[in-house]
Amino acid sequence: MRNFSFLGWPIVTGVLIAVILLQFFPNLLAPPVTTVEIKETQLPTNLIGQGLGNGPVSYSDAVQKAAPAVVNIYSSKKVEEKDNEARANDPLFRRFYENGDQPQRQRVRSSLGSGVIINSQGYIITNNHVIAEADSIIIALHDGREAEASVIGMDPETDLAILKIKMNNLPTITLSPSENLRVGDVVLAIGNPFGVGQTVTMGIVSATGRNRLGLNTYEDFLQTDAAINPGNSGGALIDANGNLIGINTAIFSKTGGSQGIGFAIPSSLAKKVMADLIEHGRVIRGWLGIEGQELTPSLAESFDIEMTSGLIIAGVYRDSPAHKAGLQPGDIMVTLNGEPVDAYQSMLSVADLNPGDTLVVEYMRNGKKLNATVTVGERPPTKLN
Incomplete structure (x- = not known):
């Protein structure tokens, strides 16, 4: 009995402590739970449906403003075709052809596209490939009127062309930068x-x-x-x-x-x-008169230079602006007017300049950085196939 009393008190005490701990810390014996942290925010009630980035329910106002100035373009070209060669070589038909010439027949090749009326003078901008080599160009307006268009100018290098029609009360569109x-x-x-x-x-x-x-x-x-x-x-x-x-x-x-x-x-x-x-009647573009190749990491390694961008001058046209400024094949253009050279964007930047503008070119030759001031010329017309 004495031994039981000796052992019983620690047991009772332990049970009481466990009961007290469970009352104050009920999750003590619960299995561990992984907590996922999520950050959320809610718009105030008065801003629901008006949050930043929400567009209008309808764009009909924008369409009604612009659509009348968008036209349909129907172009056609007469194409001469040789008749079936097998028929032309047939003895029964050959006697009808003089001098052995094959018969030719004419057909009309049609294409369609769209355009935009820019101003009330009747100028329309469209793609060059829509009207290229066309013999006839018909413009159909949104209001049902039609007119024959004349070609004012074409620029295959940007695939743009300008047409003109003679018509009154033309709808026009507003340009945005x-x-x-x-x-x-x-x-x-x-x-x-x-x-x-x-x-x-x-x-x-x-x-x-x-x-x-x-x-x-x-x-x-x-x-x-x-x-x-x-x-x-x-x-x-x-x-x-x-x-x-x-x-x-x-x-x-x-x-x-x-x-x-x-x-x-x-x-x-x-x-x-x-x-x-x-x-x-033509697009005037700036021109340096060089042929270039983008500087790649492998080319930079072969030149033993540490550069991440640049343009290698592969060729220089005789008497061109670059030639007169002393640039040579093998030079590596580094900056244009202080801006790092990017093979493609730099070409666009030069094209945007006017003939007569000056351009400071920083370049490398034989491991040395040099500068040249180039007077921009006008890019000569390019013959496209």
């Missing part, structure tokens, strides 16, 4: 896809400054996921306020239809091309 665009901005594409009639599609700006696509000589495309299909070429890409921000030009597609990757020429570039074609 494309430099202000941001990735994620809402855009609308207006055109005549597949000839079904004027159509509006919506998307966002997917990217800006797209180049090296192999589409044009000068590329600075806006990329959008707004549906662009054959027939949309030359049509308008507008912002949510109905202002023109680009000319729809091309799609990236494996099927020929829209796959969410479309390209538009930004309005700022289109504006310069349009002004030059109307005023001068």
Whole structure:
């Protein structure tokens, strides 16, 4: 009995301590729980539905503002075709052909596209490939009127062309600087896809400054996921306020239809091309007179130089601005007017200069950095196949 009393008190005491601990710490014997931390925020009730980034319920106001200035373009070209050679070589038919000439027949090759009326004078901007080599160009307006267009100027290097029609009370569109665009901005594409009639599609700006696509000589495309299909070429890409921000030009597609990757020429570039074609009949671009190759890490290693960007001068045209400034093949251009040289963007920057402007070129020759002041010339016309 004494032994039981000796052992019982510690047991009772332990039980009492355990009961007290469980009362104050009920989760003491519960299995461990993994806590997931999540940060959340809620808009105040008065801001629900009005948060930053929320667009309007409808873009009809923007469409009504811009759509009347977007036109359908129907171009046609007469093509001479030789008749079936097998028939022409058949003795029964050969006697009808004089001097062995094969018969020729004429057919009309038609294409369609879109354009945008820029001002009340009747100037229309579109893609060069929409009207290239066309014998006849018919413009169909949104209000049902039609007119024959004349070609004012063409610039295959940006794939832009300017047409003109003679008509009164023309609807026009307002341009907006494309430099202000941001990735994620809402855009609308207006055109005549597949000839079904004027159509509006919506998307966002997917990217800006797209180049090296192999589409044009000068590329600075806006990329959008707004549906662009054959027939949309030359049509308008507008912002949510109905202002023109680009000319729809091309799609990236494996099927020929829209796959969410479309390209538009930004309005700022289109504006310069349009002004030059109307005023001068050609696009005036700055020119240095060099042929260059981008400096890659492997080329930099072969030259034994530590540079991450630059342009290797592969050739210099005789009597060109670069030649007169003393630049030579093998020189590596490092900066232009203090800005690091990027093989493609620098070409666009030089093209934007006016003939007669001066440009300070920093370059490397035999491991030494040198400077040259180049007086920019006018880029001669390029013969395209």
